[in-house]
Amino acid sequence: MSELGSAPVPEPDDGDHRRGGWPGSDSPIVIAYADFECPYCAAQEQRLRELAIEVVFRHFPVRSSHPRAWPAAGAAEAAGCEGRFWEMHDLLFGDQARLEDPHLWARAQTLGLDLERFDADRRSDEVRDRITRDFRSGVRAGVVTTPTLFAWVDGRPEPVDLTELERRLGGG
Amino acid sequence: MIPAGSSAPEFTLKRGDGSDFTSADLEGQTTVLVFYPFAFSPVCTDQLNLYEEVLEDFRAKGATLYGVSCDATYSQTAFAEKLGVTIEQLSDFEPKGAVCRAFDAYHEGGFAQRALAVIGPDKVVRWSYQAPSPGDLPGANLIFDALES
Numbered sequence: 001m002s003e004l005g006s007a008p009v010p011e012p013d014d015g016d017h018r019r020g021g022w023p024g025s026d027s028p029i030v031i032a033y034a035d036f037e038c039p040y041c042a043a044q045e046q047r048l049r050e051l052a053i054e055v056v057f058r059h060f061p062v063r064s065s066h067p068r069a070w071p072a073a074g075a076a077e078a079a080g081c082e083g084r085f086w087e088m089h090d091l092l093f094g095d096q097a098r099l100e101d102p103h104l105w106a107r108a109q110t111l112g113l114d115l116e117r118f119d120a121d122r123r124s125d126e127v128r129d130r131i132t133r134d135f136r137s138g139v140r141a142g143v144v145t146t147p148t149l150f151a152w153v154d155g156r157p158e159p160v161d162l163t164e165l166e167r168r169l170g171g172g
Numbered sequence: 173m174i175p176a177g178s179s180a181p182e183f184t185l186k187r188g189d190g191s192d193f194t195s196a197d198l199e200g201q202t203t204v205l206v207f208y209p210f211a212f213s214p215v216c217t218d219q220l221n222l223y224e225e226v227l228e229d230f231r232a233k234g235a236t237l238y239g240v241s242c243d244a245t246y247s248q249t250a251f252a253e254k255l256g257v258t259i260e261q262l263s264d265f266e267p268k269g270a271v272c273r274a275f276d277a278y279h280e281g282g283f284a285q286r287a288l289a290v291i292g293p294d295k296v297v298r299w300s301y302q303a304p305s306p307g308d309l310p311g312a313n314l315i316f317d318a319l320e321s
Contacts, residue, residue: 003316003320004226004229004312004313004316005313005316005317005320006311006313006314006316006317007313062221062222062225063224063225063256064220064221064224064225064255064256064257065217065218065221135225139222139226139311139312139313140313141313142311142313142314143311144218144219144222144309144310144311144312145218145222145309
């Protein structure tokens, strides 16, 4: 069991789920700790998509707050195993009232995933470890609830408020 | 909030079953007292949910967490059951806030401050923290920093 003492938000890397921005551009990078059952995260997601930024998504599921957050995270990671993380991410946030297993399978079917593989992957140690890694990085960085945003500025993470970010970027 | 290095005061809190949890129960274990303002309030809800999520990590560090508020035991029990958290709740209902006051963790508004105390097996406070305001939620990382130092 890794330690949970304070540590900075990890720098985004190729192991992260990243979307937006353009190669060679100076698009701001925003790291979002979120969970798929959190309605505030869904609302934030809509707003983030309006901004010219690169979003890094990290899981922060808290079971007693959102009992289906972990299974939903597993579904997103399993879709990611077949290269469809962001599509599943969008489908999950698109209908948070339907996060039971049959709904997750239905989404996998919609995306044309290998259902047998999807179900195995979402329950796998690798997927569990991936979600746990994100969660624990958030705990170490002082994340206490979702959604929580950090801007990656000059090689360092800075907590950021979405409204302030929108104002700075001229969006929202 | 009572400073680190202080001996924990003598106190009596009520467990959910009505029995006493006293300062004698601190002996021989590392205790984390999580003082929180109100059962069912939003920040308190987030706080217990978060700490519950990493409870196994606390246990691995040999620490036992207890939630402490001025709510009655019935309220605390309902709160914990609603959240599905297993962190034991201890009530400072009567005399109201007496233990919170003893730890200097009582808000004059009539509720516990949002505060934390790590107490060693020798009943000495190893670390304490009070949030800048009751609306601020201390991250679990702060408790682990104290446990790992």
